[in-house]
Amino acid sequence: MNNFDFYNPTRIVFGDKTIAKLDELLAKDAKVLLLYGGQSAKKTGTLDEVKAALGQRQVAEFGGIEPNPTYETLIKAVEMIKAQSFDFLLAVGGGSVIDGTKFIAAAACFDDEKDPWSILENYGTNITQALPFGSVLTLPATGSEMNNGGVVTHKGKHAKLPFRSPLVYPQFSILDPTKTYTLPERQIANGVVDAFVHTVEQYLTYPVEGMIQDRFAEGILQTLIEVGPKALAEPNNYDVRANLMWSATMALNGLIGAGVPQDWATHMVGHELTAMHGIDHARTLAIVLPGMLQIRKESKAAKLKQYAQRVWHITEGSDDEMIDQAIAKTEEFFQQMGIGTRLSDYDLDEATIEPLTEQLKAHGMVALGENNDVTPEISANVLKLRI
Incomplete structure (x- = not known):
């Protein structure tokens, strides 16, 4: 740690x-x-x-x-x-x-x-x-x-x-x-995905034996997976909304990020999508994260395998197969919350990518991620996967 x-x-x-x-x-x-x-x-x-x-x-x-x-x-x-x-x-x-x-x-x-x-x-x-x-x-x-x-x-x-x-x-x-009872479904769905990706940004990096931080993060992710769909289906369920609210708070109050490496590349790319195209913040995260995990799965392999096993209970197949299944399950969860996960879901295509890459450079976002190795070119390759 x-x-x-x-x-x-x-x-x-x-x-x-x-x-x-x-x-x-x-x-x-x-x-x-x-x-x-x-x-x-x-x-x-x-x-x-x-x-x-x-x-x-x-x-x-x-x-x-x-x-x-x-x-x-x-x-x-x-x-x-x-x-x-x-x-x-x-x-x-x-x-x-x-x-x-x-x-x-x-x-x-x-x-x-x-x-x-x-x-x-x-x-x-x-x-x-x-x-x-x-x-x-x-x-x-x-x-x-x-x-x-x-x-x-x-x-x-x-x-x-x-x-x-x-x-x-x-x-x-x-x-x-x-x-939260009267909130539109769109805002609840956004909140679930936002909290989920906040947790992932502090969890899916590389192992440093932060056992408590890992278990806390996994608990938040599993809670969101459980209560997210219920929050849409049962808007007046106090216990569901209470657990969603506390999960979102715990996801980014510093506790699970203490003593562990953090990523945040997905957020930085997502911010540019919002700034340029007005897409809800959480929805940009749902677009970017699956591609970011896929492109960088070699450097994240150990934690992605742990994520597959502990969060999604995927225990069969090779390491690579389990990791691919976990990434697919993540995207399916976002879709289950009613959120589009592709640029094309927001009427964007490959023409979006170069201007966004230039904005990343203009804002100094040239060495992102836990290893400072996510260049604008890698971010562009991530987005190409998400068309």
Whole structure:
């Protein structure tokens, strides 16, 4: 096992009717800016429930944060904070709203002469201060409610870049599974696939005898395989939604990635697909991952065999046959969740590949993966498999 430094300060308040605990979690004199996405938080009553729990505190709202949060929208919230001196941010929504809030929290502390987009260009290394914030999670998917990373899209630059900083952990996150009952099937399916691929990116690399991390990761993957289809079929099943929500959080709160190599090449290629073609993040992952595993199965062979045996219970055939079956089972699971796994499912063809490869180069994504050996050319070969 590799050396590691694991730190996660986020308090999780989990369960039904836990939004009421906001009153205990925030200072009585906090001046709060609520941040959310579309109209669903209002229509479902969640936003009113949050405001009721905040009581007599000063509260204002900023809505309209997109499913792939854009710099152009987020910077308006930064301007609002600087003009009105809010001292606490509260994200109400899924990973995109929380990611956006992390960027806003950091950018609001930048001097006016500094370019906030430099946070993304420097992957968060230039963050020196951030406003405190919390979250009320309504969509299980990204794990942003319990980690220190985010992703922001700049429409003008056709760029989607990640950032990370220990200063943008949420102080707390409220996870009420009942808030997922009214979500569209598309969002639930996306959430399952997103959490699945997050886990795989930290698990399917090469062995370092991280036995606890492996077993945790395998448990998350098996849970998602079990509850994913049920979450679509039984939208009001509390236990199913609770296990889905907690799986998505545990998939990316740092625990299963501590002391083990991590990949993330699938995500970096997927980000470019979203930036260029507007495909849902999770769906880009479903396109890219099977090809990424197939092209790189030699370097990942030991963990892919373990994945085949422990997660998919494939125990017959040669190592290569078991690995191929496991990759096929992975793609079939995504399809079972109703998600297209080919570029052609999104009306894209081979003409997509060269411009995307150039974007990878432009954004410095030239040595991806756990071995830093995934070049833009290899990424292009992955995408050719996925037409």
